[in-house]
Each structure stands twice: as C-alpha cells, then as structure tokens.
Amino acid sequence: MNGAGRVLSGLAAIVYALILAPIVVVVALAFSADSFILFPPSGYSLRWFRQLAGHAPLLNALWLSVQIASVVTLLSLAVGVPAALALAKGRFAWRDALTNFFLAPLLLPTLIAGLALLLFFTPLRLTATLPGLVLGHMTVTVPFVIRMMTTAFQTLPDDIEAAAATLGAKPWRVVWRVTLPLVTPGLIACACLSFLLSFDETVISLFLSGPRAATLPVEMVRYVEGRTDPLIAALSVLLIVATLIVVVVVERLVGVARAVGK
Amino acid sequence: MSYLELSGLQKRYRDSVAVDDVSLSVEQGEAVALLGPSGCGKTTTLRMLAGLVDPDRGAIRLDGAEITRLPAHKRNMGYVFQSYALFPHLSVARNVGFGLEERGVGKPEIARQVEEALALVRLAGLDQRRPRELSGGQQQRVALARSLVIRPSVLLLDESLSNLDAKLRDTMRHEIRSIQRSLGITTLFVTHDQVEALTMCDRIAVMDRGRIAQIGSAEDIYERPATRFVASFVGRSNVLPATRDAEGRAVLWGETLPVAVPASGEFDLFVRPQRMRILPVSEPVSPGMARVHGRVLRSVFVGDHVEVLIEGVGGQLTVEMQSGSAAPAEGTEVAVAWPLSDTLPFAREAA
Known part of the structure; x- marks a missing residue:
C-alpha cells in the first residue's frame, strides 16, 4: 500500500468511527443496570429489555408501525411497479x-411534505388514522419504488422481452413470464427498503400522528421527551438487530435469486 | 404474388433515416440474405418484419395477408437475436417450449416437440441446463430451436453467427443451411459477413444507406455488381483510376482498354485480384485480355494464396496468385493481364 492509500484508509477509519460511535454508546446503554442514562454504565443487566416487554404504549406503537409498513409496502409496489414499467418500457x-x-417528492424536504399533508388531511379527517399514515408514508415510498424499479426495468435487455413477444406471448404475458421474474431480486430489495423507509419515517408521522395512532418513531420521540432512562436504548438495539437481519436476508435472497437467474 | 412481400418500407428516427425505401419479394422456402455494412438498415428491416419496429411507410404482406400493423405476438415469426436473448431464468427445455406454452399446447405434446427440436440442433440431453451453463455455440442452437419449434411462417436471423468463433461459425453456417433446406422454411438472414451471405442463401439483397442496392444470386452479386458500392463491399477489388481517350475508350497506366466506360465524369476500373495473372513482359496476350506493365514491389504469403503488389505508372495494384506457384522476385518488370470481361467501370462518386 502506498502513502496516499494509507492516508485514505485512515480517513475512512475516522469516518466509520464517527458513524459507529453513537451506536456503540446506545448498545452499551441498552445493557445498563442504572435507572437513568449514564455513560459508561455503572453496571450491566437485562432489566431494560424486561421493562420493554411490559411497556404497552411502545409495544402497541411497534405493532402499528409493522402494520403500516406492511400495508405501505404492498400498496407502494402495487402502484409503483406498474408505473415504473410504463416509464421504463412505454413510449x-x-x-x-x-x-x-414522480421523482420530485424525493427532493422535497419531508418537513414540508408533512406540513402539507397535515393541512390537506385535516379537512378530510385523515389525520391520526391508519389510512392517513399509510397515504402519508406512501408519498415517500412510491417515488422511491418508482425510481428503483424504473432503473431495474431499464437495465433489462430489450431483446429478451422482444424474443418472448416474437414467440407469441401477449404483452401482459411477457411482463408476467419474463420481465417480472428477471427483476425479482430488485423487487425483493425494493420491498424491504420501502418497509424500512415506512417503519423509520418520523417527520411525516409526527405531523399526522394523534394520541390514538402513533407509530413507533413518534412514540419513541414522545418517550425521550419525558423520561431519561435507557429503555429506548434497549428498543434501539432490538431495532438494529431486526434491521440487520432484514438486510442480511435480502442480501442472501437477492444473491440466491441472481445465482438462479443468470 | 410472392409468399412474403415488403413494399416501400421506410423507418425514420428523429435525426436519421434507418430504412429509406425497401421492397423485396421472397418465395416460400427461399433463403434471402440482407447484406450490408452496419447502419445500412438491415436489422431495422428485419425488426419491422417481426413487428418489433413500426414502419413509417410501406407494407408487409405474408401469404397474401397484410401484416404491416400486426403486433409481434400475432405474427408467428421466428426471430433469432444476435444476443440470442435466451430467458436466463428458464431451463433449456422451458426456453424452447416457451412459444408452445404460449400457444396453449398440451404438456406431453410440448415435451415431445421440444425433444425433437433439441435433437434437430444436436442438443439432446441438455434440456435441464440453464442458458448460462452453455457455451456460445450451444446457446445459439437453443435460440434456433426455440424459433423453429413454433413452426414459424418466416425465420429471421439477425447476425446470428457474429458472436461465435470462426471455426464454430463455419459449422453453424452449414447446419443452419441444411436445417433451413430440409424444413423448407422461408428465411431472412441479416449479416455483414459476405461469406455467410454467399454460402447460406439462395439470393442476396445488398443494402446501402437504407435501400437495396442490388438483389440477385451470389454469382450475380459477385460477378455483375450493379453499383460501385456493391462492387467494393462484396469481395475484394483493385480500384484503378482510369482516363478516357478521344474515342471514349478507357486508358489505364498508358494502355488503351476496349471496355465500355461512363460517358462523362471521372471513373475507376474494378478488377478482382484473383482474376489477374502475372506474365513475363515479353509474353503476348490474346485479344479479349487487358494488359498493363509494372514492377513487383513485394509479395505477401497469406496461406491459401500469395498477394503480389505491383506498381506501375498509374499507381499500384494487387494480384492474387495461388500459393505454390512461384511469385516473381521483387523489382522484376512484369506484365499483368486479365480478361476484359472482368473489368468493371464505375463512375467515381462525388465526394
């Protein structure tokens, strides 16, 4: 390795350290035995995980978030994939x-989107409702799905679909038998990422949530506003582990799908 | 009326004309090559036939029925793509059976026909492989079997051999030709390779800038090229700038040649190098032969022949001698002779 390489590696190490340091702190706190946030903890235990298991508001919010993210993902794919297909292949x-x-919302600050949605949803009585939150999250996930799948469709060689057509496949059969199977890896990755996007969405949710319908990030924000114990750290560790599992599973699935496909 | 008729086909893109005006009649069971350099519109023509590109003007008739606007999936044309375009997620058997499945043929019948098609292209036993597990030549055969199994009205081959190495290309050329003949399948073959066109097809349409420059048998195209473009694209030629004497005869390197030449304007004489012979300066030639003088610059041994480069007063020319015959030593003064009937005058194109 030459000098420049060493300098770059050093810089990369510093950047990684800056990114990962807060996570290390969170993990340490999650196993704290103290009653309030103190770093480094004076002792270690699993008490905050046990506490979390009995905390109804956070668990309810978690369940709501999973439900919303699932519905958001399904609807976003249902809307976004055909749109992407049309944008990528249509003339x-x-x-x-x-x-x-369709890509413009990706550039819009979510703060503005959240405010706009609040103003728009209030007269429609959609604030603090499940449909309202789903629609709100879809303003983020649909453009994302369209963008990702448009790229996936565009990178497919046109000849393969043309071949299916010359062999007698009607246009929808070409999509069903050739196009979709070939983009399956992208589709799986896209579904997982839009689930995580919705699950993680905080700003828009803050605007649209009410006392009866609060997603997990909103409930977490509310919790840390009032309390200073390591409960949230324990929850964060669980979320990190869950996210890691999803990412690894996707990587595996997509890898396997690629191996089977090409 | 012929089995397949293209009349006045035209396709323009925003800033270019891909196909300007193509008319062509193909008889049932005939194999026709569309031969031309890249960008001459041959692939666009083929894609219009398959329904993959909409023509701006013109008509396509198949067996008496107009199919110009018919979508690709209703045309029943077998198209073998340059990239093969196999379905990477399906086994060889599913690839070949794809067209039959789409036609709603029963499973046992599909299995039987797929087996038959794979045997035809000599791929029996590979039916459970994936395309990526096959060599280029095998993929090519799968693509061919997939197009043949639907019993297409016309088989369209788009530069289908260009991705294979030279030896395999030779084998596939003969195999495709014999399959085409034995099935009596009407075939259009797009290629930029003249050997492919000459060996695989009954007739050749040479294309130049979106039009058909000449159509005819391999011999017609080679021996009697209709335009300067055809003469220079098919086979090799010496292009010899010549002048006109007072009686309107061609003058080349100071010798008068009694061949018909264009009435006005500058022109060149095209002569195939293998039609030329090298003679001692003293040897006379019979009437009906052209003869010029020059000096041997160098000889290059190319394997099956020897190329002898000769310089005369008006420039240089190449003579192709059979290898085995002794090439004259460099610097020797020689005469070069060829039949007048092999001298093709073409007007020089305005630059």
Missing part, C-alpha cells in the same frame, strides 16, 4: 416529464 408523450414529476 408515450410526456414520458420524461412524468418521470421527473
């Missing part, structure tokens, strides 16, 4: 304009 006027239009 029609205004295609480029539409592509940009």
Whole structure:
C-alpha cells in the first residue's frame, strides 16, 4: 500500500468511527443496570429489555408501525411497479416529464411534505388514522419504488422481452413470464427498503400522528421527551438487530435469486 | 404474388433515416440474405418484419395477408437475436417450449416437440441446463430451436453467427443451411459477413444507406455488381483510376482498354485480384485480355494464396496468385493481364 492509500484508509477509519460511535454508546446503554442514562454504565443487566416487554404504549406503537409498513409496502409496489414499467418500457408523450414529476417528492424536504399533508388531511379527517399514515408514508415510498424499479426495468435487455413477444406471448404475458421474474431480486430489495423507509419515517408521522395512532418513531420521540432512562436504548438495539437481519436476508435472497437467474 | 412481400418500407428516427425505401419479394422456402455494412438498415428491416419496429411507410404482406400493423405476438415469426436473448431464468427445455406454452399446447405434446427440436440442433440431453451453463455455440442452437419449434411462417436471423468463433461459425453456417433446406422454411438472414451471405442463401439483397442496392444470386452479386458500392463491399477489388481517350475508350497506366466506360465524369476500373495473372513482359496476350506493365514491389504469403503488389505508372495494384506457384522476385518488370470481361467501370462518386 502506498502513502496516499494509507492516508485514505485512515480517513475512512475516522469516518466509520464517527458513524459507529453513537451506536456503540446506545448498545452499551441498552445493557445498563442504572435507572437513568449514564455513560459508561455503572453496571450491566437485562432489566431494560424486561421493562420493554411490559411497556404497552411502545409495544402497541411497534405493532402499528409493522402494520403500516406492511400495508405501505404492498400498496407502494402495487402502484409503483406498474408505473415504473410504463416509464421504463412505454413510449408515450410526456414520458420524461412524468418521470421527473414522480421523482420530485424525493427532493422535497419531508418537513414540508408533512406540513402539507397535515393541512390537506385535516379537512378530510385523515389525520391520526391508519389510512392517513399509510397515504402519508406512501408519498415517500412510491417515488422511491418508482425510481428503483424504473432503473431495474431499464437495465433489462430489450431483446429478451422482444424474443418472448416474437414467440407469441401477449404483452401482459411477457411482463408476467419474463420481465417480472428477471427483476425479482430488485423487487425483493425494493420491498424491504420501502418497509424500512415506512417503519423509520418520523417527520411525516409526527405531523399526522394523534394520541390514538402513533407509530413507533413518534412514540419513541414522545418517550425521550419525558423520561431519561435507557429503555429506548434497549428498543434501539432490538431495532438494529431486526434491521440487520432484514438486510442480511435480502442480501442472501437477492444473491440466491441472481445465482438462479443468470 | 410472392409468399412474403415488403413494399416501400421506410423507418425514420428523429435525426436519421434507418430504412429509406425497401421492397423485396421472397418465395416460400427461399433463403434471402440482407447484406450490408452496419447502419445500412438491415436489422431495422428485419425488426419491422417481426413487428418489433413500426414502419413509417410501406407494407408487409405474408401469404397474401397484410401484416404491416400486426403486433409481434400475432405474427408467428421466428426471430433469432444476435444476443440470442435466451430467458436466463428458464431451463433449456422451458426456453424452447416457451412459444408452445404460449400457444396453449398440451404438456406431453410440448415435451415431445421440444425433444425433437433439441435433437434437430444436436442438443439432446441438455434440456435441464440453464442458458448460462452453455457455451456460445450451444446457446445459439437453443435460440434456433426455440424459433423453429413454433413452426414459424418466416425465420429471421439477425447476425446470428457474429458472436461465435470462426471455426464454430463455419459449422453453424452449414447446419443452419441444411436445417433451413430440409424444413423448407422461408428465411431472412441479416449479416455483414459476405461469406455467410454467399454460402447460406439462395439470393442476396445488398443494402446501402437504407435501400437495396442490388438483389440477385451470389454469382450475380459477385460477378455483375450493379453499383460501385456493391462492387467494393462484396469481395475484394483493385480500384484503378482510369482516363478516357478521344474515342471514349478507357486508358489505364498508358494502355488503351476496349471496355465500355461512363460517358462523362471521372471513373475507376474494378478488377478482382484473383482474376489477374502475372506474365513475363515479353509474353503476348490474346485479344479479349487487358494488359498493363509494372514492377513487383513485394509479395505477401497469406496461406491459401500469395498477394503480389505491383506498381506501375498509374499507381499500384494487387494480384492474387495461388500459393505454390512461384511469385516473381521483387523489382522484376512484369506484365499483368486479365480478361476484359472482368473489368468493371464505375463512375467515381462525388465526394
């Protein structure tokens, strides 16, 4: 390794340390035996995990978040995949304009989106309701799905679909038998990421949540506003582990699907 | 009316003309090559036939029925892509059976026909493999079997051999030709390789800038090229700038040649190097032969022949001698002779 390589590696190590340090702190706190946040903890125990198991508001919020994220993911794929297919493969006027239009929400600060949704949903009585939260999250996940799947569809060689057509497959059969199977790895990754996006969504949820419908991030924000014990740290560790499992499973699935596909 | 008729096909893209005006009649069971350099519109023509590209103008008729606007999946054309375009997620058997499945053929019948098709392309026993587990030549055969098994009205081959190495290409050329003949299947074959066109097809359509420059048998195209483009694209030629004397005869390197030449404008004489012979300066030639003088610059041994480069007063030319015959030593003064009937004058194109 030459000098420049060593300097770059050193810089990379510093950046990683900066990113990972807070997580190390959170993990240490999760196993704290203290009654309040103290770093380093004076002793270690599993008491905050036991406490979490009996904490109804957080568990309810977790369940709500899982439900919302699942529905959001299914609906986003149902809406986004056909849209992406049309944008990637279709030939029609205004295609480029539409592509940009669908991607625009990705550039909009979620703070503004949240405020706009609140103003828009209030007269419709959609705030603090499950449909309201689902629709709110979809303003983030649908553009994301469209973007990711448009790329996935565009990178498919056109000839393979053309071959299916010349062999007598009707357009929807081409999509069903060739296009979708070939983008399956992308589809799985896309589904998992939009689940995580929805699960993690805080800003829009803060605007749209009410006392009866609070997602997990919202409930966590509320909790740390009032309390200073390591309960949230314990919850965070569980979320980190769950996320890691999802990422590893996706990596495995997508890897396996690739191996089977090509 | 012929089995397959293309009339006045045209396809323009935003800033270019891919196919300008293509008309072509193909008889049932005939194999026709579309031969031309890249960008001449041959692949676009083939794609219009398959329904993969919409023509802007013109019509396609198949067996008396107009199919110009028919979508690809209703045309029943077998298309073998340059990239093979096999379905990577399906086994060889499912790839080959794809068209039959889409037609709702029963499972046992599909299995029987797939087996038959794989035997035809000599791939029996590989039916459970995935495309990526096959060599290029095997993938090519799968693509061919997949197109043949649907009993297509027309088989369309798009540069189908260009991704294979030279030896395999040779084998596949003969195999495809013999399958085509034995099934009596009407075939259009797009290629930029003249050997492919000459050996695999009954007729050749040479394409140039979106039009058919000449259509005819391999011999027609080679011996009697209709345009300067065809003469220079098919086979090799010496292109010899010549002038006109007072009586309108061609003058080349100071010798007068009694061949018909364009009435006006600059022109070149095209002569195939293997039609030329090297003679001692003293040896006379019979009437009906052209003859010029020059000096041997160098000889290059190419294996099956020897190329002798000769310089004369008007430039250079190459003579192709059979290997085995002794090439004259460098610097020797020689005469070069060839039949006048092999001298093809073409006007020089405006640059």
